[in-house]
Amino acid sequence: xxxxxxxxxxxxxxxxxxxxxxxxxxxxxxxxxxxxxxxxxxxxxxxxxxxxxxxxxxxxxxxxxxxxxxxxxxxxxxxxxxxxxxxxxxxxxxxxxxxxxxxxxxxxxxxxxxxxxxxxxxxxxxxxxxxxxxxxxxxxxxxxxxxxxxxxxxxxxxxxxxxxxxxxxxxxxxxxxxxxxxxxxxxxxxxxxxxxxxxxxxxxxxxxxxxxxxxxxxxxxxxxxxxxxxxxxxxxxxxxxxxxxxxxxxxxxxxxxxxxxxxxxxxxxxxxxxxxxxxxxxxxxxxxxxxxxxxxxxxxxxxxxxxxxxxxxxxxxxxxxxxxxxxxxxxxxx
Ligand SMILES: CNc1ncnc2c1ncn2[C@@H]1O[C@H](COP(=O)(O)O)[C@@H](O)[C@H]1O
Ligand SMILES: [Zn+2]
Numbered sequence: 533x534x535x536x537x538x539x540x541x542x543x544x545x546x547x548x549x550x551x552x553x554x555x556x557x558x559x560x561x562x563x564x565x566x567x568x569x570x571x572x573x574x575x576x577x578x579x580x581x582x583x584x585x586x587x588x589x590x591x592x593x594x595x596x597x598x599x600x601x602x603x604x605x606x607x608x609x610x611x612x613x614x615x616x617x618x619x620x621x622x623x624x625x626x627x628x629x630x631x632x633x634x635x636x637x638x639x640x641x642x643x644x645x646x647x648x649x650x651x652x653x654x655x656x657x658x659x660x661x662x663x664x665x666x667x668x669x670x671x672x673x674x675x676x677x678x679x680x681x682x683x684x685x686x687x688x689x690x691x692x693x694x695x696x697x698x699x700x701x702x703x704x705x706x707x708x709x710x711x712x713x714x715x716x717x718x719x720x721x722x723x724x725x726x727x728x729x730x731x732x733x734x735x736x737x738x739x740x741x742x743x744x745x746x747x748x749x750x751x752x753x754x755x756x757x758x759x760x761x762x763x764x765x766x767x768x769x770x771x772x773x774x775x776x777x778x779x780x781x782x783x784x785x786x787x788x789x790x791x792x793x794x795x796x797x798x799x800x801x802x803x804x805x806x807x808x809x810x811x812x813x814x815x816x817x818x819x820x821x822x823x824x825x826x827x828x829x830x831x832x833x834x835x836x837x838x839x840x841x842x843x844x845x846x847x848x849x850x851x852x853x854x855x856x857x858x859x860x861x862x863x864x865x866x
Contacts, residue, residue, distance in 0.1 A: 533823070533826065534819065534823060536833060537819040537822045537823055537826075537836065538623065538624060538819045539624060539864065540624065540836065540837060540840060540861070540864055541624055541625075541626040541840065541857070541860045541861050541864050542623065542624055542625045542626065542818045542819070542822075542840055542843075543625070543626065543627045543628075543805075543840055543843035543844050543847060543857060544620060544625050544627070544628040544629065544807060544808060544818050544843075545629050545729075545751065545774055545805050545807050545843055545846065545847055546629070546631075546729070546751075546753060546774040546776060546805075546807030546808070546809055547616075547620070547628055547629065547630055547631065547807065547808055547809070547810075547811065548630075548631050548632065548669070548701075548703065548809065548810050549612070549613060549616060549630050549631065549632035549649065550596055550599045550600055550603055550612070550632065550633075550812075551596060551599070551809065551810025551811075551812055551813045551814075552616045552619075552620075552630070552808070552810060552811050552812050553599050553602075553603075553612050553615060553616055553812040554619055554811060554812045554815070555577055555580065555581055555812065555815065557612075557615040557616070557618075557619060557812070558577060558580070558598075558599065558602065558812065559577060560615065561602055561608065561611055561612055561615060562602060564611060565602065565605075565607065565608055565611075576598060580595055580598050580813070581812075581813070581814075581815040583782045586784065587782060587783065587784050588783070588784045589705065589706065589707060589734075589735060589783050589784060589785065590705065590707065591783075592782065592783040592784075592813065593705045595813050596813070599612070599812065599813075600635070604635070604637055604639070604640070605639055605640070606639070606640055606644065606648045609640075609645065609648050609649065609652070610648050610649075610651065610652045611652075613630075613648075613649050613652035613653060613656065614652050614655070614656040614659075616630070616812075617630075617652075617653065617656040617657060617660055617662060617664060618656065618659075618660055619811075620662060620818075621660035621661065621662040623817045623818055623819050624819075625662060625818055626662060626663065626857060626860055627662070627663040627664075627665075627844070627847060627849060627853070627857055628662065628663070628664055628665075629664075629665045629666075629667060629698070629699075629729075629847065629848060630649075630653070630664060630665070630666055630667070631666075631667040631668070631669045631701035631703065631729070632649060632666070632667075632668065632669055633668070633669040633670070633671045633674075633682075633703075633704075634646050634668055634669075634681075634682050634685065642678075642681055642682065642685060643685055646668060646685055646686075646689055647689075649666060650666065650689065650693060650696060650697075653666060653696065654696075663849065663853055663856075663857075664696075665695075665696060665697075665698045665699075665847075665848055665849070666696055666697050666698070667697075667698065667699045667700060667701040667727075667729055667848075668682050668683075668685065668686040668697070668700060668701070669682070669700070669701040669702070669703050669704075670682055670683070670700060670701070670702050670703070670704070670714060670717070670718075671703065671704035672702065672703070672704040672705070672706070672708060672709035672710075672711070672714065673704040673705050673708035673709050674704070674709075676713055676714065676717065679714055679717045680717050682700075683700060683717050683718075683720055683721045683726075686700055686721065686726060687720075687721065687724045687726065690724070690725070690726060695850060697726075698726070698727055698848035699721075699726045699727030699728060699729055699750065699848055700718065700721040700726050700727075700728055700729070701729045701730075701731075701753075702714065702718065702728065702729070702730045702731055703731045703753065704731075706731060706734045706735045706737070707735060710740075711740050711743050711744055711747075712743055715743075715747055718730075718747070727750040727751075727848050728748075728749045728750050728751075729749065729750060729751045729753060729774070730744055730749040730751075730752060730753060731753035731754055732744045732745070732749065732752045732753060732754065732755060732758075733752075733754060733755050733756055733757040733758045733762075734753065734754040734756055734757075734780075734785060735756075735757065735785060736757040737757070738757075741757065741758060741762065745762060745765060745766075749771060750771065750848070751771060751772055751773075751774055751805075751846060752766060752771055752772070752773045752774065753773075753774045753776075754773070754774065754775075754776065754780065754785075755773035755774075755775075755793065756780060756785050756786060756793060757785075758773075758793075760796075760800075763796070763797065763800060763802045764800075764802075766802055766803065767800070767801065767802045767803065770803055771803060772803035772804055772805050772842070772846045773793075773797060773802065773803065773804045773805075774804075774805055774807045775792070775793070775794045775797065775804050775805065775806055775807065776807050776808060776809035776821070777789055777792050777794065777806070777821055777824050777825065777828075778808070778809075778814045778815075778816040778820070778821060778824065779808070779809035779810060779814050780792060782814050789824050789827070789828040790828050792828065794806075794825060794828075794829060795828075795829050798829060803842070803846065804839075804842070805839065805842060805843040805846055806818070806821050806822060806825055806839055806843070807821070807843075808821055822836050822839075825839075837861065840861055841858070841861055844857040844858060844861065
């Protein structure tokens, strides 16, 4: 079964760049940047993918800092982007939408950050024969001015790279910041033709969920704490929920795979897609996520293929790219 899941062409719609660097690639990157690894580094790597029983949302956010240190230079960021794309391709992912929060430091501006990621995507997507899109992220825990700079850059870069920069991701620690502070900047992105992928209802915050649903989005990240009525609304509008099983269980917002709202979404036929979120931090792959979905919810092989087709339809790919994906998927599923 695992081999079947690995071999089917897959479509990944929810992957944070720095969260998607897996542990072996982190080691490879560290070695390339700094040479032979120390014992301390090996211990840090072990701690990175270890989740204590009862881990909470905030614990999981501390982990990103570890990768951010390795990607704080152009060279590190470029290589990390290539390695992430290589690893998705190795799992037979044929199309991936990467999201990332442009960061600035003394060595790199946010513009440099985006340019570096764009250049690395262009070369790695060719090398590994995989379609890649980019969604610059707004981190809700950072000041509004940062979000404004990110959206301005995304709009500017989308003019020269319309097939690469396709949307904006709204993410970050859901316990920080207020969605209502970001509606004007998100509207600006939308009015400039960018799609919106919004982390919505990852934690229990009914008021914010209603604000987000009213504002609207192209795709809903997690949707864990949405009500039946909210799900019905998404179904009516054909907005899919990006389900990230391992992420939700390890970050403690869902008790276990069996209790995941994916079951409800399937039963009520609400649009849904299976994604990894942060396959590095959560030590998973898209094939593994399908595996857990099969084990927990009794999905058949053909349902897995159907879910891949569903992801293709909800992707921000061009009609031509969608046709290519459809061909690749049906070819393999014969
Ligand atoms: C676990 N659930 C989640 N919920 C919300 N935001 C998340 C997230 N997982 C990742 N991120 C967001 O993505 C960043 C890492 O990738 P980049 O540095 O942007 O490439 C995290 O710092 C956080 O802002
Ligand atoms: Zn996410």
